[in-house]
Amino acid sequence: MDFFSSMRVSASGLEAQMKRMNSISSNIANAETTKTEEGGPYRRQDPVFMSETDRETFGEILKDQMDENVQGVRVADIVKDPSPPRMVYNPSHPEANAEGYVAMPNVNTVQEMANMISATRSYESNVTTLNAAKAMAQKALEIGR
Amino acid sequence: MGNGIFDPTIGALNTSLNLRQMNQNVISSNIANADTPGYKAKAMDFETALRTALDVGDQLKMEVTQEKHIAPQSQDPIHPEIFDDPNGVESMDGNTVERAAEMAKMAENQLLYDASIEMMKKKIGMLRYAINEGGGNR
Numbered sequence: 001m002d003f004f005s006s007m008r009v010s011a012s013g014l015e016a017q018m019k020r021m022n023s024i025s026s027n028i029a030n031a032e033t034t035k036t037e038e039g040g041p042y043r044r045q046d047p048v049f050m051s052e053t054d055r056e057t058f059g060e061i062l063k064d065q066m067d068e069n070v071q072g073v074r075v076a077d078i079v080k081d082p083s084p085p086r087m088v089y090n091p092s093h094p095e096a097n098a099e100g101y102v103a104m105p106n107v108n109t110v111q112e113m114a115n116m117i118s119a120t121r122s123y124e125s126n127v128t129t130l131n132a133a134k135a136m137a138q139k140a141l142e143i144g145r
Numbered sequence: 146m147g148n149g150i151f152d153p154t155i156g157a158l159n160t161s162l163n164l165r166q167m168n169q170n171v172i173s174s175n176i177a178n179a180d181t182p183g184y185k186a187k188a189m190d191f192e193t194a195l196r197t198a199l200d201v202g203d204q205l206k207m208e209v210t211q212e213k214h215i216a217p218q219s220q221d222p223i224h225p226e227i228f229d230d231p232n233g234v235e236s237m238d239g240n241t242v243e244r245a246a247e248m249a250k251m252a253e254n255q256l257l258y259d260a261s262i263e264m265m266k267k268k269i270g271m272l273r274y275a276i277n278e279g280g281g282n283r
Contacts, residue, residue: 013177049181069227129173
C-alpha cells in the first residue's frame with residue numbers, strides 16, 4: 001500500500017482511456033465503410049470498462065480492506081454496437097441491394113466526437129492524479145533534507 | 146513512538162501522512178473508474194481515521210496495569226474505514242463518481258499532505274539543531 005499503488009491505478013485509467021480512444025478513432029475512420037471481412041457494413045465498436053482490484057504481486061493476496069477498495073480499471077471487452085445499419089438510397093453504389101439501398105455503418109460522427117471529448121477529459125484527470133501522487137512522493141523525499 | 150528522541154508529534158505526523166496517502170489511493174481509484182458502469186465512488190473519513198489511529202483521549206488504549214499484561218504494540222497498522230460515498234448521485238450507468246468533487250478532494254488532500262511534510266521537516270530540523278548543540282541550521 002503505497003504511492004505506487006495510486007500511480008498504478010492512474011496508469012490503468014490512462015490505458016483504458018487510450019483503448020477507448022482507439023475505438024473512437026476506428027469508428028470515425030470507418031464511418032463510411034460498407035464492406036468488412038465478416039461481411040456487411042462496419043459496426044461501431046464500444047469498449048466495456050471493468051474495475052479491478054489493484055494487485056502488484058502474487059504475494060499481495062493477503063490483502064486488507066484498504067486494498068479491496070483501491071481499484072484500477074481495465075477494458076474487459078470491446079463490443080460491437082448491435083443497432084441496425086443506416087440504410088441510404090444510392091442505387092449506383094456497388095454494395096446496393098435490390099431496392100437500391102446501401103447499408104452504411106451505424107456510426108454517428110457527432111456521438112463519436114462527444115465521446116472523444118469525454119475520453120480526453122478522463123485521460124487528463126488521470127494524468128492529474130498521477131502527477132499528484134508523484135508530487136506527494138517527491139515531497140516525502142524532502143523530509144530530513 | 147513517543148519515547149526516545151522522537152516525540153509523539155512525529156508519530157502523529159507519520160500516521161497523518163500514511164492516511165493522506167491512503168486517501169490519495171482511494172481518490173485515484175475513483176478517478177480511474179469515473180467511466181466504469183456500476184462503479185460506486187469510495188470515500189474515507191480522514192478525521193475519524195486519524196482519531197482512531199492516534200486514539201485521542203486514550204479511550205481505546207490497552208493499559209499495562211499488571212506485570213503479566215502484554216504491552217500493546219505501538220506500531221499497529223492503520224486500517225481506515227472505507228465506504229461507498231453517500232453523497233454520490235447515480236448516473237445513467239450506475240456510476241456515482243463526481244469528477245470535480247474528486248479533483249477538489251485530491252487538491253485538498255495534497256495540500257494537507259504537504260503541510261504535514263513541512264511540519265515533519267521542522268520537527269527534524271529542531272532535532273538536528275539540538276544534536277548540533279545549536280550550531281548552524283544544518
